[in-house]
Amino acid sequence: MADLLTADAVREELGRLPDWSGDPTGIGRTAQLGSFPAAIAVVDRVAAVAEELDHHPDIDIRWRTLTFRCVTHSAGGVTHRDFELARRIDDIVRSAA
Numbered sequence: 001m002a003d004l005l006t007a008d009a010v011r012e013e014l015g016r017l018p019d020w021s022g023d024p025t026g027i028g029r030t031a032q033l034g035s036f037p038a039a040i041a042v043v044d045r046v047a048a049v050a051e052e053l054d055h056h057p058d059i060d061i062r063w064r065t066l067t068f069r070c071v072t073h074s075a076g077g078v079t080h081r082d083f084e085l086a087r088r089i090d091d092i093v094r095s096a097a
């Protein structure tokens with residue numbers, strides 16, 4: 001099981017990810033894409049990465065605004081795997097924007 005990060009460690013990692021906020025119970029970001037199909041294309045790419053990492057974000061879809069939340073359910077909080085996934089989500093959003 002992956003190790004839970006402390007509140008300090010979560011704060012430090014969040015300092016490197018300006019679009020993300022959160023605490024040891026979860027981290028999240030929103031992303032507004034240009035259209036609903038563009039948002040769904042991002043979700044599709046995130047799905048592929050989630051399968052690759054075997055780590056899956058919670059995703060809320062509202063027209064062209066996506067909200068991602070990352071938490072390691074099996075650990076009951078935030079781990080390094082959530083930050084790895086968050087960075088991969090940022091890469092995808094960046095290349096789609």
Ligand SMILES: C[C@H](O)[C@H](O)[C@H]1CNC2=NC(N)=NC(=O)C2=N1
Nearest residue numbers: 054055056057071072073074075
């Ligand atoms: C069996 C498989 O590794 C687990 O169920 C994985 C799948 N994806 C997951 N994703 C997230 N975010 N947390 C988990 O605990 C988790 N567990």
